[in-house]
Amino acid sequence: xxxxxxxxxxxxxxxxxxxxxxxxxxxxxxxxxxxxxxxxxxxxxxxxxxxxxxxxxxxxxxxxxxxxxxxxxxxxxxxxxxxxxxxxxxxxxxxxxxxxxxxxxxxxxxxxxxxxxxxxxxxxxxxxxxxxxxxxxxxxxxxxxxxxxxxxxxxxxxxxxxxxxxxxxxxxxxxxxxxxxxxxxxxxxxxxxxxxxxxxxxxxxxxxxxxxxxxxxxxxxxxxxxxxxxxxxxxxxxxxxxxxxxxxxxxxxxxxxxxxxxxxxxxxxxxxxxxxxxxxxxxxxxxxxxxxxxxxxxxxxxxxxxxxxxxxxxxxxxxxxxxxxxxxxxxxxxxxxxxxxxxxxxxxxxxxxxxxxxxxxxxxxxxxxxxxxxxxxxxxxxxxxxxx
Amino acid sequence: xxxxxxxxxxxxxxxxxxxxxxxxxxxxxxxxxxxxxxxxxxxxxxxxxxxxxxxxxxxxxxxxxxxxxxxxxxxxxxxxxxxxxxxxxxxxxxxxxxxxxxxxxxxxxxxxxxxxxxxxxxxxxxxxxxxxxxxxxxxxxxxxxxxxxxxxxxxxxxxxxxxxxxxxxxxxxxxxxxxxxxxxxxxxxxxxxxxxxxxxxxxxxxxxxxx
Numbered sequence: 001x002x003x004x005x006x007x008x009x010x011x012x013x014x015x016x017x018x019x020x021x022x023x024x025x026x027x028x029x030x031x032x033x034x035x036x037x038x039x040x041x042x043x044x045x046x047x048x049x050x051x052x053x054x055x056x057x058x059x060x061x062x063x064x065x066x067x068x069x070x071x072x073x074x075x076x077x078x079x080x081x082x083x084x085x086x087x088x089x090x091x092x093x094x095x096x097x098x099x100x101x102x103x104x105x106x107x108x109x110x111x112x113x114x115x116x117x118x119x120x121x122x123x124x125x126x127x128x129x130x131x132x133x134x135x136x137x138x139x140x141x142x143x144x145x146x147x148x149x150x151x152x153x154x155x156x157x158x159x160x161x162x163x164x165x166x167x168x169x170x171x172x173x174x175x176x177x178x179x180x181x182x183x184x185x186x187x188x189x190x191x192x193x194x195x196x197x198x199x200x201x202x203x204x205x206x207x208x209x210x211x212x213x214x215x216x217x218x219x220x221x222x223x224x225x226x227x228x229x230x231x232x233x234x235x236x237x238x239x240x241x242x243x244x245x246x247x248x249x250x251x252x253x254x255x256x257x258x259x260x261x262x263x264x265x266x267x268x269x270x271x272x273x274x275x276x277x278x279x280x281x282x283x284x285x286x287x288x289x290x291x292x293x294x295x296x297x298x299x300x301x302x303x304x305x306x307x308x309x310x311x312x313x314x315x316x317x318x319x320x321x322x323x324x325x326x327x328x329x330x331x332x333x334x335x336x337x338x339x340x341x342x343x344x345x346x347x348x349x350x351x352x353x354x355x356x357x358x359x360x361x362x363x364x365x366x367x368x369x370x371x372x373x374x375x376x377x378x379x380x381x382x383x384x385x386x387x388x
Numbered sequence: 389x390x391x392x393x394x395x396x397x398x399x400x401x402x403x404x405x406x407x408x409x410x411x412x413x414x415x416x417x418x419x420x421x422x423x424x425x426x427x428x429x430x431x432x433x434x435x436x437x438x439x440x441x442x443x444x445x446x447x448x449x450x451x452x453x454x455x456x457x458x459x460x461x462x463x464x465x466x467x468x469x470x471x472x473x474x475x476x477x478x479x480x481x482x483x484x485x486x487x488x489x490x491x492x493x494x495x496x497x498x499x500x501x502x503x504x505x506x507x508x509x510x511x512x513x514x515x516x517x518x519x520x521x522x523x524x525x526x527x528x529x530x531x532x533x534x535x536x537x538x539x540x541x542x543x544x545x546x547x548x549x550x551x552x553x554x555x556x557x558x559x560x561x562x563x564x565x566x567x568x569x570x571x572x573x574x575x576x577x578x579x580x581x582x583x584x585x586x587x588x589x590x591x592x593x594x595x596x597x598x599x
Contacts, residue, residue: 130595134595134598138596184585184586184589185589185590185595187589188590188591188592189592189595192592203450203452204451205452205455207455214586215586215589223592262449263449264449265449266449266454270446270454271450274452274454
């Protein structure tokens with residue numbers, strides 16, 4: 001089971017001081033947060049993608065590559081990559097490159113994005129949202145698996161004899177999760193490909209999460225990827241902790257009350273009751289999240305939102321420290337209890353390479369006018385060598 | 389063999405007791421008699437929006453309903469017929485009434501038989517039923533019966549509003565006519581089916597083929 005954090009990169013005023021960080025501070029804070037996550041033993045750092053104020057989450061592969069250069073172990077992911085408005089050719093190139101640079105510490109979570117205006121900024125139309133997610137991902141899936149792609153779709157210019165470079169590291173594409181809050185079509189898409197399904201339930205009641213995950217699991221089995229309980233499921237989470245739960249509530253309430261998304265709406269108590277938000281002692285967080293599998297079955301990835309709503313960096317780092325040292329070690333033990341042998345872990349680069357029968361160099365050599373070599377010559381030579 | 393139909397009543401009155409709720413109850417009673425005369429059992433669900441006022445605002449802001457609001461929404465969307473009654477505020481239905489229908493899925497009332505009612509201080513606002521409430525339900529692809537029942541303050545005190553001798557006139561007559569049209573419509577139509585998108589998803593091959 002993997003534990004990690006995810007960020008949307010919001011630049012929000014700290015309501016207790018009235019201070020708003022600069023973009024620069026927030027960008028640097030994101031790096032500090034990711035490094036802290038690795039230091040305290042978390043498995044995953046994921047960043048969102050937004051292209052408008054008040055967010056600093058554009059150019060996610062730049063951020064992830066920079067973090068990748070300063071970390072050793074942590075998996076770098078997205079939450080989410082906008083499969084609707086980002087050209088699948090660019091996604092194929094950018095994340096394959098990131099895979100090489102970080103030695104395979106990369107996976108992705110696909111999302112449609114929920115801001116209407118973002119579509120026209122990239123020449124798209126929100127009314128094509130689901131169609132874009134379906135068509136673009138179908139192309140991306142091929143670009144990582146076929147060296148030369150001829151392709152024609154409805155929403156993008158055709159490709160003829162196109163090779164996306166670099167080829168995926170060791171010939172194995174990054175693992176993909178599909179994130180969706182409300183659309184059964186996306187759970188269906190994840191199930192069809194046998195990819196992971198991440199339900200970002202942080203603003204939603206568990207009854208809804210259960211419904212979406214249940215659908216994904218049933219359809220995963222339907223499409224022949226294995227029994228429903230072996231489907232790859234991830235959940236979101238949101239916590240704020242102090243040794244004494246009343247202190248946690250007192251300290252977090254001003255952030256909650258005016259937070260983007262849910263501020264000025266339900267009370268903190270109502271929201272804690274209705275969503276996975278847990279503000280209290282580390283033990284309360286452990287109890288709440290250890291029980292998540294009772295709702296959705298044994299799952300593979302739990303990400304926490306820790307750095308939003310204007311919380312200052314020092315408090316965020318302190319919270320990640322508590323999460324990594326006091327909560328996650330206990331949750332790892334708890335989640336292992338009663339977990340049947342056949343429940344898989346979330347795929348990693350190493351496990352995908354092993355499943356593919358080992359690493360292979362997937363370089364496609366161009367037919368260049370210096371050596372005269374072509375991809376076909378290289379493949380033929382390799383085959384001849386393998387045959388000997 | 390008796391048949392049965394599920395009837396939801398949505399009342400957006402604010403005060404307690406509320407004349408809007410009073411009108412909703414009188415319409416529901418009249419409809420109940422009409423259904424009984426047609427040998428149709430009624431499963432009646434009453435949604436008093438006042439009880440969900442905070443949750444409705446929270447739903448607008450947070451994007452999901454509380455458990456009790458979800459139940460109320462389900463009571464309406466899974467019904468075969470809907471009696472919807474709002475006070476008229478500033479030339480239209482109340483904001484609370486609109487908020488409820490704003491958080492119901494846009495296609496959830498498709499094919500729903502609807503009887504409209506409204507209350508107001510004076511009879512001068514009665515056309516708000518026609519220029520505001522009826523278009524709202526037309527947009528939602530509901531089927532609204534021709535008679536909509538308006539009750540002004542003066543209607544409640546009028547002699548013809550009660551159980552006088554002979555054929556009723558005024559408000560009572562309008563209630564009876566609306567209830568009759570509503571019961572005829574609901575009884576004449578098959579019970580509504582509500583699809584669960586989580587039970588039967590669109591197969592992915594079809595999603596791919598649509599591209």
